[in-house]
Amino acid sequence: MPRPTRGGRPVQSAPRLAPAAIAGPPPPYRVAMKTHLQDLLSSALDQVLAGSDAVRPAIGLDATRDAKFGDFQTNLALQLAKPLGKPPRAVAELIVAALPASAHVTRAEIAGPGFINFFLKQAAFQNIVADVLAQGEGFGRDDSGTKGRIMVEFVSANPTGPMHVGHGRGAAYGDSIAKLLAATGWTVWREYYVNDAGRQVDILAISVWLRYLDLCGERLPFPKRGYPADYIKHTAQTLKDRVGESLKRDASAVLVDLADEPQVPDGASDADKDRIKLQQEAYADTLIARARELLGDGWETIKQTALDDQLGVIRKTLADFNVGFDQWSSEAALVKSGFVQTALQRLADKGLTYEKDGALWMRTEAFGDEKDRVLVKADGAATYFCNDLAYHVDKLDRNWPVLMDVWGADHHGYIARVRAAIEALTERKDALNVQLIQFVTLSSGRMGKRSGNFVTLQDLIDEAGTDATRFFYLTRSHDQHLEFDIDLARSQSNDNPVFYVQYAHARICRVFEQLAEKGGRWDAAAAAGALHRLDNEHEKALLTLLGRYPEMLQRAAGAYTPHSVVFYLKDLAEALHSYYNVHRFLVDDDAELQTARLALIAATAQVLRNGLGILGVSAPEKM
RNA sequence: GCCUCCGUAGCUCAGUGGAUAGAGCGGCCGCCUCCUAAGCGGCAGGUCGCAGGUUCGAUUCCUGCCGGGGGCACCA
Numbered sequence: 001m002p003r004p005t006r007g008g009r010p011v012q013s014a015p016r017l018a019p020a021a022i023a024g025p026p027p028p029y030r031v032a033m034k035t036h037l038q039d040l041l042s043s044a045l046d047q048v049l050a051g052s053d054a055v056r057p058a059i060g061l062d063a064t065r066d067a068k069f070g071d072f073q074t075n076l077a078l079q080l081a082k083p084l085g086k087p088p089r090a091v092a093e094l095i096v097a098a099l100p101a102s103a104h105v106t107r108a109e110i111a112g113p114g115f116i117n118f119f120l121k122q123a124a125f126q127n128i129v130a131d132v133l134a135q136g137e138g139f140g141r142d143d144s145g146t147k148g149r150i151m152v153e154f155v156s157a158n159p160t161g162p163m164h165v166g167h168g169r170g171a172a173y174g175d176s177i178a179k180l181l182a183a184t185g186w187t188v189w190r191e192y193y194v195n196d197a198g199r200q201v202d203i204l205a206i207s208v209w210l211r212y213l214d215l216c217g218e219r220l221p222f223p224k225r226g227y228p229a230d231y232i233k234h235t236a237q238t239l240k241d242r243v244g245e246s247l248k249r250d251a252s253a254v255l256v257d258l259a260d261e262p263q264v265p266d267g268a269s270d271a272d273k274d275r276i277k278l279q280q281e282a283y284a285d286t287l288i289a290r291a292r293e294l295l296g297d298g299w300e301t302i303k304q305t306a307l308d309d310q311l312g313v314i315r316k317t318l319a320d321f322n323v324g325f326d327q328w329s330s331e332a333a334l335v336k337s338g339f340v341q342t343a344l345q346r347l348a349d350k351g352l353t354y355e356k357d358g359a360l361w362m363r364t365e366a367f368g369d370e371k372d373r374v375l376v377k378a379d380g381a382a383t384y385f386c387n388d389l390a391y392h393v394d395k396l397d398r399n400w401p402v403l404m405d406v407w408g409a410d411h412h413g414y415i416a417r418v419r420a421a422i423e424a425l426t427e428r429k430d431a432l433n434v435q436l437i438q439f440v441t442l443s444s445g446r447m448g449k450r451s452g453n454f455v456t457l458q459d460l461i462d463e464a465g466t467d468a469t470r471f472f473y474l475t476r477s478h479d480q481h482l483e484f485d486i487d488l489a490r491s492q493s494n495d496n497p498v499f500y501v502q503y504a505h506a507r508i509c510r511v512f513e514q515l516a517e518k519g520g521r522w523d524a525a526a527a528a529g530a531l532h533r534l535d536n537e538h539e540k541a542l543l544t545l546l547g548r549y550p551e552m553l554q555r556a557a558g559a560y561t562p563h564s565v566v567f568y569l570k571d572l573a574e575a576l577h578s579y580y581n582v583h584r585f586l587v588d589d590d591a592e593l594q595t596a597r598l599a600l601i602a603a604t605a606q607v608l609r610n611g612l613g614i615l616g617v618s619a620p621e622k623m
Numbered sequence: 624g625c626c627u628c629c630g631u632a633g634c635u636c637a638g639u640g641g642a643u644a645g646a647g648c649g650g651c652c653g654c655c656u657c658c659u660a661a662g663c664g665g666c667a668g669g670u671c672g673c674a675g676g677u678u679c680g681a682u683u684c685c686u687g688c689c690g691g692g693g694g695c696a697c698c699a
Binding site: 062065066069073075078079081082087088111112113114115158160195198199200281357358359360361370371373374375376377378379381383384385388408409410411412413414416436438439441475476477479480481482483485488492493494495496497499500502503504506507508510511512513514515559563564567570571574577578580581582584585586622623 | 625626627628629635636637638639640641642643645646647648654657658659660661662663664679680691692693694695696697698699
């Protein structure tokens with residue numbers, strides 16, 4: 001498999017996911033309608049405020065929560081009640097009385113504490129169908145890339161084992177937010193940072209080697225701090241297939257002069273546990289040093305084999321999960337290239353580093369961190385922070401001025417120092433955009449890499465499918481804890497929420513299949529002239545939702561909330577299912593009505609596809 | 624102790640200043656001679672953790688408590 005490399009030299013580029021869509025502004029009708037209502041209200045305000053010294057408020061128009069409140073609402077009267085010294089409803093009456101006549105408005109109604117609700121003629125909404133059909137995959141999208149350049153780094157799971165369900169959430173979120181940003185005017189680049197340097201890789205290698213020795217018939221005790229899981233045995237077998245027994249050493253040679261690893265006794269105090277764990281870490285380090293001595297270059301072979309094998313598993317899982325990256329960036333390559341030293345020098349040149357207790361520190365506290373941080377440890381090894389800092393500098397050097405990092409919530413305390421480093425070198429406080437993904441809990445127990453019996457993301461995908469798994473992850477706000485109901489996700493039952501949306505799409509496809517079977521045709525070109533036939537409340541609900549899609553996308557992108565797309569799609573599917581149950585679309589005796597309804601559901605299918613595409617979920621034609 | 628994410632129906636969760644707070648699941652009652660019933664319609668179920676404050680208006684913003692998750696390394 002290809003080795004990942006550092007920045008600027010992508011090894012494996014994922015295909016760009018954005019479809020070649022029709023560029024251009026979102027359909028203007030909703031915006032135009034709001035502007036129109038604002039003009040009417042503005043004119044009314046001229047009259048109402050004449051002779052008053054009240055400050056003219058901004059005219060806010062909102063979508064209504066419920067169709068019974070009309071199409072748009074304004075709270076103008078509530079805002080003006082106090083300055084005018086009149087009850088809100090009285091103000092509302094003045095405003096409504098002063099409203100000029102309009103061809104689009106059927107009525108303006110005062111409701112509740114003083115809202116003015118506008119009811120528009122259905123004709124105002126019908127053209128959305130033609131817009132959707134004309135723009136297709138491009139409907140709602142802004143592929144201009146003119147909002148700016150943003151790099152999204154996500155997953156970046158350590159290559160020391162398979163991805164678990166927590167990583168899956170970050171993968172689903174990161175992939176969808178990248179798609180969402182790309183669909184709303186951003187130029188997006190997605191990266192995976194491969195932590196293939198440092199002590200954890202040595203721990204991985206020693207674990208693999210000990211299992212390899214097992215396979216060669218050499219029995220050694222397995223250290224507590226090693227990775228005991230079965231996937232290590234698999235990698236050990238891969239190693240043996242590759243090198244035979246050339247890396248076999250006698251157990252006695254490995255263990256000579258080595259005291260037994262200390263064990264935590266039952267009922268030990270917390271202090272004792274911590275002390276013994278430190279001794280166990282030291283024991284693992286001793287084993288690693290011993291292995292290096294005995295193996296020479298062979299040690300590197302083991303490390304490479306282990307990394308290749310683990311990363312290969314991760315790559316397969318992500319591919320199955322429909323998650324792609326523009327680039328995989330290697331920590332080890334970053335170190336080897338000398339760029340870490342370059343970054344350190346830049347900090348030193350600014351007087352932001354100093355030595356203390358044999359270590360090299362950075363003055364992060366001067367930039368809002370709660371304390372200064374170590375860059376190079378007393379033993380000469382760089383900290384994770386040091387290399388990661390360099391990586392972020394590298395990203396900025398590559399002309400990505402906005403860096404979104406998708407991290408697990410356990411990295412919360414790490415934000416301040418990375419932000420400090422970036423601010424120190426760029427004088428920009430806002431370059432780093434961290435999205436913390438809250439924890440995933442499993443309905444049947446917790447996961448952990450050392451336990452050996454955790455549920456991997458691959459397990460989940462294999463059993464529940466990519467669609468159900470991705471949809472499930474994205475059904476919750478990312479800053480909310482997610483309880484992953486494994487049984488539900490695994491079940492191919494009606495309870496699984498992804499099917500509800502997909503089914504709406506499949507149903508529409510089935511209608512067109514039926515039409516073809518009957519030998520009928522649907523004339524898309526004639527649809528525009530037939531749309532005036534869409535006059536019932538179910539059609540109105542669909543028309544309204546279709547029209548809201550573009551603004552929903554913008555809102556979801558602005559708030560970094562792909563789950564908003566999920567909830568929108570559920571609403572759209574619900575409107576379709578309700579419509580389906582009440583009305584027939586294949587209307588034998590009314591060709592114009594049939595044309596109009598088919599156009600409406602074709603547009604609905606298009607928006608379902610577009611939205612599901614943002615989520616990375618398929619839109620099947622049959623279920 | 625400090626930082627942070629939370630606390631909304633029996634359960635899982637939406638709702639980034641507005642109206643009578645919503646959905647799914649679970650419970651109950653209906654709907655297939657008709658484009659897939661993986662669907663639709665209806666009923667029951669709430670002191671939006673507690674207490675103050677700001678506001679014409681607070682589930683939403685602020686403060687303080689109570690309860691829970693996570694983080695506070697020369698680990699990654």
